[in-house]
Amino acid sequence: MTNHLLALSDFSKQQLQSLIVRAIMLKNESLEGVRHQQLAGRSVCLLFEKPSTRTRVSFESAMYRLGGQVIFMSAKESQLGRGEPLKDTARVLSRYVDGIVVRTFGQEVVEELSKYATVPVINALTDLYHPCQVLSDIMTVIEKKGAPENLKIVWIGDGNNMANSWIEAASVFGFSLTLSCPEGYEPNAAVLEAARKTGVGDIRLVSDPAEAMEDADVVNVDVWASMGQESEQEKRVKLFQPYQLNAALMGKAKDDAIVLHCLPAHRGEEITEDILEGTQSVVFDQAENKMHIHKAILELFIGGSTEVTNQ
Template sequence: MSTRHFLTLMDLSPKELGYLIQRAVELKTMLHTGQFHEPLRGKTLGMIFEKSSTRTRVSFEVAMTQFGGASVFLSPRDTQLGRGEPVEDSARVLSRMVDAVMIRTFDHDTVEQFAEYSRVPVINALTDEFHPCQLLADMQTYMEHRGAIRGRKVVWIGDGNNMCASYINAAEQFDFSLTVACPEGFDPPAPLMEEFAHRVTLERDPMKAVAGAHLVSTDVWASMGQEEEQAERARQFADYQVSPALMDRADPQAVFMHCLPAHRGEEISHDMLDDPRSVVWDQAENRLHAQKALLEFLLAGQS
């Protein structure tokens, strides 16, 4: 059987993704009811971080611990990758020592190249182009609160960044429509918009975009590595703040998500995270459960 990787949501079938969401809910229930489940005893996850993180590191480390396995944290200071070793060489060596590799980095080509030369599953824990693990948590959260997302209207407000790109993939894989509201010059990648034109539409006016929405999601205006653009981006995105008033234009049953960390007073109003329509804390917790389902699937198969 060939090694399976998870670099974007398109690496799994809609049926497999549906299984992961259901399994994540089951694993969450098992954890909260004190049921031990250690399918990865004796397994080790290598975690390569070229971008810092709170939720990603903690969720993957705790996931391996709860599954009876282990994890090894590797920063640029801890690996030869940080000293110029070719990605393919690092992949060949590390994949002989660990059972899976999780990479959080800048260039998406890095995870693709690593996967090409790896003997074990490679998981994209974020690149500048995609963030598929976050979407697993988002889809789980929506299902827990509102049921199936199929046929629903989802609205992305803000930069057409890696999160937006993964939402475009999710629209195809989970069968919903996506409206992207962003200022000119910050559109999602044109190839993605063209490939999934049957799923995604662009709307410059956020007030119009959220009309009838069942899920509204956003992200910071300046992502990691874009700090020097913060002031200019704040000016460009001033009309794209998500607030309770904006949410009032969505469907009465709409929920709000943010992948965190959030900048209150910028992409969200100061009171948005505390709004009853906000499910961001469940969303953050579900990174743990969704990634447990993913690790189990890649390393032990379907339960």
């Protein structure tokens, strides 16, 4: 198994399933009062070029709850903002910490860091992928609905990094994924082609969101303009309006369908208040699960846990 977590397609179904099973176990043990100390004496550097609330706090809390220590560095506080070569940053940090969690813009940043680092590099978000988030989302799906292979999962809205990681997940786990995005805002074509070439999972693009929502078990939405796209906000609000998750659109899904949103949510844009706060919404359970999946990820990659099957 690779020593880094850069994209979901780098792993087998068994490896990812095992990671989620471990996260659920750690969650349940925490609820029972078990104090985890597997990473006592270990440290991780959170190297964030993009701001964050949930990703930062969930990774920090996960590391602390495993007994480890966290060093947080923004671009302003690191040499990344001053032009130091990534290969130098990777080699120096590898001598100080036991792992590097990176939240940045280009996927090439985490790839180069992983090439030169001698400690695990974990992708906490790039413009191309958001693998840790989608793992926590699938964990939530399993808790609420069972095995994803038996479900119809739908993505509505921008074909962004989340959509790309959902596509990779479908090609690994083998579930049905239907995406509905405005023309010109589809997921990355290379990611989609690579996923379809595996022959695993039923991955479809449907232009009409109402058609995509038919008989959906899981409905996933995200903001219409991500970080770095603020200048497109007004244009996107107009273009994406038919893709708003509201009562009419939810009426196309199954009565027991669940709603996912990785947050932060722009209420009244990609999702209405009544849907976000409704009985089908599991977004806050989903947000909590980020911490638990991060515990499992840190335990495996930094602690070399034998609790997770490396197949």
